[in-house]
Amino acid sequence: MRGALVLADGTVFEGDYFGAAEERTGEVVFNTSMGGYGEIISDPASSGKIIVMTYPLIGNYGINREELQSERVQASGLIFKEGTTQPSSWLLQDTLENLLKENGVPALTGIDSRAVTRYIREKGSMPGMITSAESVDPDWFNKGGYSPSEYIKQVSTKNPYSLGEGKYHLVVLDLGVKKDQLRALMKHNCRLTVMPAGTNWKEIMDREPDGLVLSSGPEGGQEVHELAQNLNKAINELPTMGIGLGMEVMALALGAELQKLKFGHRGSNYPVKDLERGKTVITYQNHGYVVKESSLEKTGLFVSEENIHDGTVEGLKHRELPLVAVQYYPFPEAHLEGEETFYSKFISLL
Structure with missing residues (x-):
């Protein structure tokens, strides 16, 4: 299913859904870690964030639930270049895709995460939305649709x-x-x-x-x-x-x-x-x-x-x-x- 990351200034990056096919909003930020994606998305400090992973391949060693930092996925969404549904690790307990679906959290793959990161570095972090490609409204944020929660x-x-x-x-x-x-x-x-x-x-x-x-x-x-x-x-x-x-x-x-x-x-x-x-x-x-x-x-x-x-x-x-x-x-x-x-x-x- 096709999806899109829509930034508050109207910029759109299209990709494919990975995880829950949901619509979510949050502050779009980037993380430069090469691994630790399970810890990152379960960290309560990531609540309300749509996280762009700069490392291109995410999910390759799956999920070990002992390494999660809370009882659920805290991030609002995840963006990365390429995901895998066939991870390999001696500590493997589940896949990243299953964890995201279980928690109702969307991710997008097939997006040039480097391009998104460069854009954020230039313009600064800003609100964004993960939505279906058919529902993109670049002017949604200007209509007052985004309101941060008391996380x-x-x-x-x-x-x-x-x-x-x-x-x-x-x-x-x-x-x-x-x-x-x-x-x-x-x-x-x-x-x-x-x-x-x-x-x-x-x-x-x-x-x-x-x-x-x-x-x-x-x-x-x-x-x-x-x-x-x-x-x-x-x-x-x-x-x-x-x-x-x-x-x-x-x-x-x-x-x-x-x-x-x-x-x-x-x-x-x-x-x-x-x-x-x-x-x-x-x-x-x-x-x-x-x-x-x-x-x-x-x-x-x-x-x-x-x-x-x-x-x-x-x-x-x-x-x-x-x-x-x-x-x-x-x-x-x-x-x-x-x-x-x-x-x-x-x-x-x-």
């Missing part, structure tokens, strides 16, 4: 739950937490109480945690600012760790500002320099906003890590409070033997 509320847990039996008790505010983040914390001897995104700071303090974790999640919208306002007191009273969106919420709560990137950082090959150690690591990222460095002056925060490509803020620490945060997704294991992980650095603050 954090959609992806966050509805009820608190507990995980692990470690020494340190942490409250994890679920802004769209990845399973890998929860596993990493438990591996670092932590007992977790995972709570909904809108949890009041008093309810957090009533749990008597040793520290607070602000998870990654989908960005944008007024709900981010509301979360920051609600968490100001808890962040000032508890050792706090932020990842991705969690860093943005922490910065906003302390008076900093955010800015939207032209086309975001999404991929597994972003070099980040640790300014304190003078070392550079390659990171995986999935975000479209950054903290404005110029807004940090009166917050007590300072830049601890920066993106080598564009100089944007990738890590924050506080001059007085026990706070640490990174914009990228930290690895649970050390890059070199004997080095501290981001998680172990936070544990040392408890």
